[in-house]
Amino acid sequence: MSVIEQGRPELQQGGPELQQAAQDFIAAGFAGIQLRVRGEAGEWAGSAGVRELGASEPPSTAGLFWIGSTTKTFVAALVLHLVADGVIGLDSPVAEHLPRFGLDGRITVRMLLQHTSGVHNCTGELDDQGEFVPGLPSIGKPWVENRFHAYRPDELVEFALAKPARFEPGTDQSYSNTNYTLAVLLVEALTGRTYAEEMRRRVLHPLGLRDTVVPGDLSELPGPHAHGYYRYQDGGEWTVVDVSRQNLSLLCGAGDMISTTRDLQAFFGALLGGRLLPGPLLEQMRTPHGMLGYGLGLFVQELGPESGNATIVHHNGGAPGGYGALMIATPGGERILTAGLTTGDADSDPAQTFPAALDRLIKAVFCH
Numbered sequence: 001m002s003v004i005e006q007g008r009p010e011l012q013q014g015g016p017e018l019q020q021a022a023q024d025f026i027a028a029g030f031a032g033i034q035l036r037v038r039g040e041a042g043e044w045a046g047s048a049g050v051r052e053l054g055a056s057e058p059p060s061t062a063g064l065f066w067i068g069s070t071t072k073t074f075v076a077a078l079v080l081h082l083v084a085d086g087v088i089g090l091d092s093p094v095a096e097h098l099p100r101f102g103l104d105g106r107i108t109v110r111m112l113l114q115h116t117s118g119v120h121n122c123t124g125e126l127d128d129q130g131e132f133v134p135g136l137p138s139i140g141k142p143w144v145e146n147r148f149h150a151y152r153p154d155e156l157v158e159f160a161l162a163k164p165a166r167f168e169p170g171t172d173q174s175y176s177n178t179n180y181t182l183a184v185l186l187v188e189a190l191t192g193r194t195y196a197e198e199m200r201r202r203v204l205h206p207l208g209l210r211d212t213v214v215p216g217d218l219s220e221l222p223g224p225h226a227h228g229y230y231r232y233q234d235g236g237e238w239t240v241v242d243v244s245r246q247n248l249s250l251l252c253g254a255g256d257m258i259s260t261t262r263d264l265q266a267f268f269g270a271l272l273g274g275r276l277l278p279g280p281l282l283e284q285m286r287t288p289h290g291m292l293g294y295g296l297g298l299f300v301q302e303l304g305p306e307s308g309n310a311t312i313v314h315h316n317g318g319a320p321g322g323y324g325a326l327m328i329a330t331p332g333g334e335r336i337l338t339a340g341l342t343t344g345d346a347d348s349d350p351a352q353t354f355p356a357a358l359d360r361l362i363k364a365v366f367c368h
Contacts (some may be wrong), residue, residue, distance in 0.1 A: 015044055021361040022048040028353035031344030032059040032226045036261035037365055038269070039335040045261070052227045053344055059226040064211060064258055065340035066221070066228075066248060067325040068317025071257040072180050074203060074212075076113050076297020077271055079183050080281050081202045083109070087190050090284070094182065097189045101157055101182075106169040109186070112179040113296040114289055120163035121176035122156045123250065135159065136250060138320045140232050144241055147321070150217045151249040156181045173290030177254035184253030195253060207270050213258040219247045221258060228322020228342040240345040243322040255317060264327050264338040272313070272333030286313055286331055300331075303367065310366050324354075328362065337365045 018037060025033045025048065032049035045061040083090050088097075090110045095103040104118075111117040124135040132139075136159060137146040160178040167174070184195040191198050196214035204212050213222060221244060230243045248256040259267075270276050277285070288300035295313075303310045314328040324341035339361075343350050 017364045018044055018361075019046060019048075021357075021364040022046055024357045024360055025049070025341065025354075028357040029344065029346030029348040029350050030341055030357075031229060032342045033339055034059045034061050034063055034065075034226070034261055035337070035339045035361075036061065036265055037335070037337050038265055039365075049342075049344075050226075053229060059340070059342070060224050062224065062260060062262065063340065064213075064221045064223045064225045064260055065325065065342070066246070066319035066323040067257050067259050067264070067327075067340075068251070068255040068319045068323065069177075070259075070264065070315050070317035070325040070327050071251070071253065071255050072317075073271070073297045073315040073327065074199065074257060074267065075180050075183050075187075075253050076285065077276055078187060078199055078203055079109065079113060080277050080285065080296065082187065082190060084278050084281055088186075090281075094186055097186055098182070100154075101161060103161070103182075104165070104169055108169075109183075110296070111169055112183045112186070114173070115175050115179055115292065115294055116170050116173050116290065117176070117179055117182075118165040118167040118169050118172065118174070119176055119178045119182070120160040120166060121174070122160040122178045122181070125166070125174075135163075138250065141234050143320050144230060144232055144243070147243060147246045148219055149250070150247055151252065153181050153185055153249075153252045156250070156252060157185070173292050173294065175292060175294075177251055180254035181252050203267070203276070207266055207276075209259070209263045209267060211258075211260045212263045212267070215248065215256060215258055217247055217249055219245045221245075226340070226342045228319070229344050230321035231343070231345060238347075246319065246321065248319060250320070255319065259325070261338040261340055264325070265336050268327055268329050268336050268338070269333045272329055272331065272336075303362070312362065312366055326358070326361075328365075330366065335366060337361070 022035045034047040036045045047059040051057045051059045091108045094107050095105045107117045122135050123138040137143045199214050227244045231240045285296040287295050298313050317325040326339035329336040
């Protein structure tokens with residue numbers, strides 16, 4: 001375990017419990033975790049596991065990682081910044097700004113951010129029996145062999161729109177990466193700047209997030225990082241490959257960004273503290289909707305009586321292979337947990353062991 005940044009006070013009551021909660025992820029089959037918690041008593045940062053398989057060095061608490069779908073909260077904040085400036089309305093139709101796609105004219109900005117548009121998920125969907133039907137390669141050997149492919153955002157949207165809509169716009173809710181690719185294309189159409197430029201101009205630079213990157217076709221983590229691994233079947237044999245390098249243009253606007261636990265903490269604190277958006281828009285962002293309990297780029301979750309009836313807001317993420325991110329907080333940002341995870345070569349499926357480890361970590365941070 002590598003624990004505590006010099007000059008930072010440890011959370012007085014929670015240090016040992018946080019160390020154990022981090023170690024639980026390693027016992028669950030992850031290769032490494034870096035973890036950061038800020039609360040009323042100060043800040044704690046630590047790590048568990050290893051930076052690279054076969055070595056003993058723990059992950060750095062300042063390491064970069066692919067944050068996966070945590071990207072969606074950044075993109076929602078960016079779009080809502082344009083709404084706050086009067087560039088577009090939250091309930092304005094999207095189609096007129098993106099005429100090349102022939103979108104359903106009923107789809108609004110809100111529906112994209114809330115996953116209520118009905119647009120097909122370009123990386124795959126569950127069918128009526130709950131079985132996953134793949135879309136563009138995002139799992140298994142097909143993804144491994146395709147992980148450096150550079151996609152154009154229009155390709156992702158066109159692939160999705162060639163499939164039947166899941167439902168009529170606004171009548172249901174279904175998590176779809178395509179919604180957020182459309183959201184960043186909308187930003188580009190409205191501003192005349194690229195998604196990366198506008199994210200830097202409106203969010204990253206004002207908050208001083210120097211280690212957060214919209215990578216485009218960049219396949220390298222541009223700084224110190226832990227290695228992530230992907231275990232998959234190839235011809236009936238299990239194979240493990242280092243996937244620290246990958247091109248996440250497959251998830252443009254939906255899961256492509258790079259960050260650190262410190263930057264995620266600074267971003268979430270600024271957002272929830274009202275320093276990025278006007279109060280009414282922030283409240284809509286934190287208002288759960290539908291079966292997902294999803295607001296505008298945020299999940300809202302009641303932890304229940306066994307956890308003191310605490311409420312948390314969050315958007316965790318996973319890159320297609322090797323990396324995961326946690327970004328969880330109280331609604332006002334008084335207590336914030338951020339983490340970067342790497343998968344290794346364990347026989348167990350991290351997707352199966354992750355929920356129990358996450359539950360123990362959430363209780364350690366938010367239920368005291």
